[in-house]
Every structure is written in C-alpha cells, then in structure tokens.
Amino acid sequence: MKILDIEKIRADFPILRQSIRGRSLVYLDNAATSQKPRSVIEAIGSYYSEQNANVHRGVHYLSEKATEEVENVRVRVKKFIKAQDHREVIFVRGTTEAINLVAQSYGRAHLQAGDEVMITEMEHHSNIVPWQIVCEEKGARLKVAPIDDAGDLELDLLESLFSKRTRLVALSHISNVLGTINPVKKVIEMAHRYQVPVLIDGAQAVPHMNIDVQDLDCDFYAFSGHKMYGPTGIGVLYGKRGLLEAMPPYQGGGDMIRKVTFEGTEYNDLPYKFEAGTPHIAGIIGLGAAVDYIQGMGLEKIAAHENELLQDATQALQKISGVEIIGKARDRACVLSFVMEGVHPHDVGTIIDQEGVAIRVGHHCAMPLMKRLGVPATARASFAVYNSHEDIQALVHGLRKVREVFGC
Amino acid sequence: MTPLSELYQQVILDHNSHPQNFHKLENADGSAEGYNPLCGDEIHIYLKMEGEKIQDIGFLGSGCAISKASTSIMTASIKGKTKAEAKVIFQKFIKMITSPLEDSSPDPDLGKLSVFKGVREFPTRIKCASLAWHTLQAALENKNKTVTTEEESDPHG
Numbered sequence: 297m298k299i300l301d302i303e304k305i306r307a308d309f310p311i312l313r314q315s316i317r318g319r320s321l322v323y324l325d326n327a328a329t330s331q332k333p334r335s336v337i338e339a340i341g342s343y344y345s346e347q348n349a350n351v352h353r354g355v356h357y358l359s360e361k362a363t364e365e366v367e368n369v370r371v372r373v374k375k376f377i378k379a380q381d382h383r384e385v386i387f388v389r390g391t392t393e394a395i396n397l398v399a400q401s402y403g404r405a406h407l408q409a410g411d412e413v414m415i416t417e418m419e420h421h422s423n424i425v426p427w428q429i430v431c432e433e434k435g436a437r438l439k440v441a442p443i444d445d446a447g448d449l450e451l452d453l454l455e456s457l458f459s460k461r462t463r464l465v466a467l468s469h470i471s472n473v474l475g476t477i478n479p480v481k482k483v484i485e486m487a488h489r490y491q492v493p494v495l496i497d498g499a500q501a502v503p504h505m506n507i508d509v510q511d512l513d514c515d516f517y518a519f520s521g522h523k524m525y526g527p528t529g530i531g532v533l534y535g536k537r538g539l540l541e542a543m544p545p546y547q548g549g550g551d552m553i554r555k556v557t558f559e560g561t562e563y564n565d566l567p568y569k570f571e572a573g574t575p576h577i578a579g580i581i582g583l584g585a586a587v588d589y590i591q592g593m594g595l596e597k598i599a600a601h602e603n604e605l606l607q608d609a610t611q612a613l614q615k616i617s618g619v620e621i622i623g624k625a626r627d628r629a630c631v632l633s634f635v636m637e638g639v640h641p642h643d644v645g646t647i648i649d650q651e652g653v654a655i656r657v658g659h660h661c662a663m664p665l666m667k668r669l670g671v672p673a674t675a676r677a678s679f680a681v682y683n684s685h686e687d688i689q690a691l692v693h694g695l696r697k698v699r700e701v702f703g704c
Numbered sequence: 705m706t707p708l709s710e711l712y713q714q715v716i717l718d719h720n721s722h723p724q725n726f727h728k729l730e731n732a733d734g735s736a737e738g739y740n741p742l743c744g745d746e747i748h749i750y751l752k753m754e755g756e757k758i759q760d761i762g763f764l765g766s767g768c769a770i771s772k773a774s775t776s777i778m779t780a781s782i783k784g785k786t787k788a789e790a791k792v793i794f795q796k797f798i799k800m801i802t803s804p805l806e807d808s809s810p811d812p813d814l815g816k817l818s819v820f821k822g823v824r825e826f827p828t829r830i831k832c833a834s835l836a837w838h839t840l841q842a843a844l845e846n847k848n849k850t851v852t853t854e855e856e857s858d859p860h861g
Contacts, residue, residue: 638721640743640767640768641743641768642745642767642829642832643712643768643769643770646708646711646826646828646829650706650707650708657743658742659741659743659744666744672743672744672746673743673744701708701709701712701717702712702769703717
C-alpha cells in the first residue's frame with residue numbers, strides 16, 4: 297500500500313499542472329521554497345476579498361474577525377510545534393528575521409567583549425551573518441564547530457569549543473546543502489550543561505518532521521512559512537517565555553506598546569512586544585492553512601514518502617557515472633547535493649532546466665560550507681510531498697542529457 | 705539549432721576543456737580578479753603590455769563552461785590588440801549578448817566571439833559570459849581589487 301496518494305496531493309497544487317518549455321514541470325527546488333496548495337492560496341484570497349481589516353485595534357466587525365483569525369493561527373502554530381504557551385509564538389517575516397531578532401535583542405543585551413557565539417560549519421548565511429554583525433558590534437567572537445567529510449557534526453569537537461565565554465549556540469536542524477539532520481537534542485543537552493541557550497534554525501526541518509520544542513528543550517526555534525507550503529514573508533520565532541520576557545524589543549512601533557508618552561514608553565506583553573507594526577495578516581492566515589494542510593497528511597507519512605524518494609534518488613544518481621553525491625551523513629532529509637565530473641553545476645542546472653526540471657545550483661547561501669567541502673558550488677535536488685518517482689526519472693533523464701551535451 | 709545546442713556549441717565545449725592562454729604571466733604589468741557570486745566563477749587575468757598594446761595575456765580560475773570558454777576565446781581575440789581596440793570589441797560583445805533576440809546578426813568584427821550569441825536566450829547566464837570582459841577592463845586599469853558581476857561597469861561609459 298502506498299504511504300500517501302501522491303496523485304491526489306499533486307492535484308492540490310495548481311502550479312504543478314503547468315508546462316515549462318513544453319514539458320510538465322518537475323519541481324525539485326523545494327529547499328529554496330515549496331509550492332502552495334490551493335487551500336493556502338484560497339485562504340489568502342478570501343482574507344483579502346472578505347475579511348481585510350487591521351488587527352488588534354479596530355472595534356468593528358472585520359477587525360475583530362481578522363484579529364481572531366490571527367490569534368487562532370498563533371494557537372495552531374503553538375500546537376504544531378508543541379510549545380507550552382501561544383505567547384511564545386512570535387510572527388516574523390521568516391527564519392532570517394527570527395535569527396536577526398534574537399541576535400539584535402538577546403545578543404546585544406547579553407554579549408560583551410570577549411564573549412563567544414557558537415555556530416557550525418554547515419550554517420546558511422542567515423545563521424552566520426546576524427551573529428557576525430552583533431559580534432563585531434560587541435567585540436565578541438564567533439566559534440565554528442566543524443563537520444566531518446560525510447557531513448556530520450563532530451560532537452566531541454563541538455563540545456570542546458564551549459568555554460566560560462560561550463553565550464549562545466546557533467545551529468540548523470537540517471542542513472540546506474547536505475540534508476544532514478543534526479542531533480540537535482544532544483547539542484541542546486550539552487549546551488545546557490554549560491548554561492548556554494540554543495537557537496535552532498528549523499527552516500528546512502519544519503516541513504519534513506514533527507517538531508516538539510518542549511521535548512527538544514531548545515531556547516529559540518526559527519522557521520519560515522514558504523518552505524512549508526505557506527506564503528513568503530511570514531515565519532515564526534519560538535522562544536521560551538522567560539527568555540523572551542527578559543529580552544528588550546527588537547523594533548519599535550505600533551502594537552508593541554502599552555503606553556507611549558514623549559517621556560517614555562511602556563512595552564506591550566508577549567508576543568506583541570516583538571511584533572511592531574501591522575503584521576503580515578494575509579501571510580499569517582496562509583501559514584495557518586499550511587499548518588492545517590501538513591497536519592491533514594501527517595508529518596510521519598510525509599517523512600516516510602520523502603524518505604522513499606531520497607533512497608530512490610540516491611540510488612539512481614549513484615548509477616550515473618561521474619556523479620558524486622555531496623553529503624553522506626548518517627541521518628539525512630530529502631536534500632540531495634551532487635557534483636558531476638567535468639561539468640560545472642551551473643551548466644547542469646541550465647541543461648536540465650531545458651528538460652523542465654527545476655533544481656538549484658550554486659553555493660546555496662552557504663559559502664563557508666562550500667569552502668569546507670572543496671567545491672565552488674553544487675547542484676541540489678530537494679523533494680517535497682508532491683514529488684514522485686517519475687520526477688526522479690526526469691532528473692536522471694536530465695542528467696544523462698548533460699552528459700550527452702558535454703560528451704562525457 | 706535548439707537554444708541549448710546554440711548555447712553549448714562545440715567551440716565553447718572545446719575551449720572549456722582545453723582553454724587557451726590558461727596560465728599565469730610572470731612579470732605581468734596588469735592583473736585583476738573577477739568573481740561571479742551567483743555561481744562561484746573565479747578568474748584571474750594577467751596582462752603584459754607594450755605601450756598601448758596587449759602583448760600577452762593569460763588567465764587562471766575555475767568556473768562554468770560558459771565563463772571559462774568566454775575567457776579563453778577573449779584572450780585569443782584580444783592578444784596583440786591595443787587597449788582602444790579591445791574596448792571596442794568589449795562593447796560589441798556585450799551588445800551581442802544582451803541585445804533582443806530578433807536582432808540576430810552579430811557584428812562581423814566579433815569573429816569567433818560570435819559563438820556566444822546564444823547566451824542571450826539564457827538571461828541567468830549572461831553574467832557568466834561577461835565576467836571575463838569586466839575583469840579584463842579592470843586588469844587594463846590595473847585595479848587592485850576584485851570585480852564582481854554584481855557591479856557591472858558600463859562598457860559604454
């Protein structure tokens with residue numbers, strides 16, 4: 297028996313029906329952004345056509361309705377990531393803004409000259425640069441935990457980097473390049489033994505696995521809507537309530553205040569203290585629809601299907617001579633990076649695009665990781681629930697075409 | 705020809721696998737580094753001048769087939785030319801790879817460089833083909849900095 301009815305799921309995504317260059321679209325760039333099901337698109341549309349109003353301030357019907365919707369999504373997200381309290385769910389623009397919020401608020405308040413922030417070699421630029429900015433301002437230092445050649449974190453070496461000056465650890469749950477599923481629970485336990493809080497960049501993890509922030513015991517967890525079948529421009533920062541309450545605001549403006557005079561301002565309570573200005577209401581409503589869509593299928597089933605695709609794609613690519621898979625971690629999610637002997641990834645991407653297959657080529661916003669791997673770039677196929685074994689065949693066909701063009 | 709076979713013409717593939725002037729010049733009197741952050745193409749161009757004339761040129765680097773072949777064919781095309789002549793070819797080359805599709809006859813002066821005509825059908829690859837030329841311009845000015853495809857210098861300026 298099939299794990300999920302993929303044909304039925306594919307029918308939920310209007311974009312998958314279109315042809316690209318005369319061929320049906322094979323979309324394998326899900327780690328960059330996933331496609332959106334009709335329920336998400338319609339939720340956004342009906343907000344604008346039926347409910348549009350500002351939130352948290354109007355006394356009229358539509359404003360009350362919009363406010364209720366937004367707060368309702370907050371509760372659904374709380375349940376989705378198994379947070380203790382809905383006030384621990386802060387709506388932001390995406391993972392990048394969530395990390396910047398923690399760096400600018402928690403980081404600036406806690407870092408002093410000589411302090412250290414620990415990240416890993418496999419981080420996305422969005423989990424490197426915000427820390428560099430605050431470290432530079434405060435005279436703090438970035439410590440980088442290494443990975444081994446397979447793409448696994450070297451936990452012993454990571455532990456050896458803790459010092460009395462370590463103030464925060466920030467690492468990705470799943471690498472966007474290698475697909476490595478990091479043992480974040482172990483890292484969190486380790487960091488907590490040194491009384492160091494941990495931020496998890498969950499951008500790649502949330503659409504693929506059940507997240508339980510209380511079980512992980514992470515201090516912060518950041519993710520984006522658009523990688524989990526939701527809209528762009530909306531994401532979530534989860535933070536433990538005690539930490540968030542003690543943190544200074546990130547941005548000032550409307551909604552984040554209780555009382556303003558020219559002499560001073562009293563800030564609002566959580567979560568509003570961190571949500572200055574009119575939020576992306578349509579995005580929040582779309583995110584809620586995406587959460588419902590994922591829960592309707594069940595993340596165990598999604599993960600089982602994607603794992604089948606990963607096994608299938610790995611085997612298929614290994615059969616093509618000259619293709620080398622980059623990232624052979626013990627525990628991997630459905631992200632497959634590879635290089636082709638004698639052909640630059642950029643050329644691979646252009647040629648298979650002509651075959652209607654969309655993959656990502658380049659450094660994947662992880663230049664330091666490319667340097668560590670000793671490659672200028674990789675080609676990356678990444679899968680979502682609507683991908684099928686036929687999509688993998690199309691990828692293989694495309695890669696054979698590359699060999700044909702390059703005569704290798 | 706399909707757009708793909710026009711992009712990856714045999715001449716381009718040959719220059720990719722066997723680039724010409726692919727070496728460093730000792731005692732170069734002009735050099736520059738070019739970098740395309742989009743795909744990680746990196747080239748280093750070395751020049752030996754004789755007055756206004758480009759007496760010798762060499763390059764090193766790594767990149768996609770388009771950027772490598774473009775650099776190789778460029779070096780072959782401008783060796784022995786004056787700075788002013790190289791600039792004219794630069795302008796004609798950029799015009800060819802960025803002009804609308806219906807405008808289909810490249811300037812005859814471009815010679816072998818006209819194999820890059822197909823690049824204009826692939827907007828994401830134009831920078832791969834133009835990187836060599838922007839780097840050459842920096843080398844002619846002997847700028848001690850890295851030029852990137854994100855700060856396109858105006859060939860007409």
